[in-house]
Amino acid sequence: MKHFLILVLATLILNCKNNSSSSIKYSEENLDVTTSVYPESITKVFDAHGGFDVWKNIRSLTFGIEIPEGKEITTTDLKNRKSLIRTDKFKIGFNGEKVWIKQDSTYFRNNAKFYYNLMFYFYAMPFVLGDDGINYETTEPLEFEGFTYPGIKIAYESGIGESPDDEYILYYNPKTYKMEWLAYTVTFFTKEKAKEFHFIKYGKWQTIEGVVLPETITWYKYEDNRPTEKRNNLRFTDVKISKEKPEASQFEIPAGATIVE
16 A cells, blocks of 8 residues: 555555646535537537536535555545545545545545545546636647547636646547546646646546446656656545435534645
């Protein structure tokens, strides 16, 4: 497990993002993801993954990450983005206002405020790119191994989330409109606009109750803002979605937990 977390920390610093569209001030029912006006291209991407109307009717999402020593299970309330990460070694939660961590030792040494919704955002692609406060524009396509993937650049309005200067590019298959790549910058630690894009390949999908979600993703090495070769894979398991509201008490700060400032 420790070796996995060391790998995750390195991946976070080099390859991962904070939740750009999430604020640490969500109210219980105040997240309305239906008010944005979407361009045709990303609407077709949403449709290829089951449709945004289907996604917005889901209330609870749970998934697992396979690790050598066990599993890490994440549950998220999609209406307010309250969340809980559970492992045998620690728990990390977000109650709508504060990020907290509970563990028996200092086993988890990473930044919990950065990590608490990290895998959720990678997993909930492309639908999280339909959150409010997002601006879209067509960008140059990605050329990789003889294929051309059209791109949609995503940027956030000022004041949206912890890292509003983060930028993303969704690259999709021009025939199926399914998402193929995610390019992203990381500004959580520096608080400065970044020029370097990191790359994830969305290569394998699974359909869960009509919604097309990732089964595996692959981080790539990169050079000059282009992917070069594979680095490591991540597989998602134990996926559950529900229209029912998840048990709210699981997100609340438990006795013995530490608030992450």
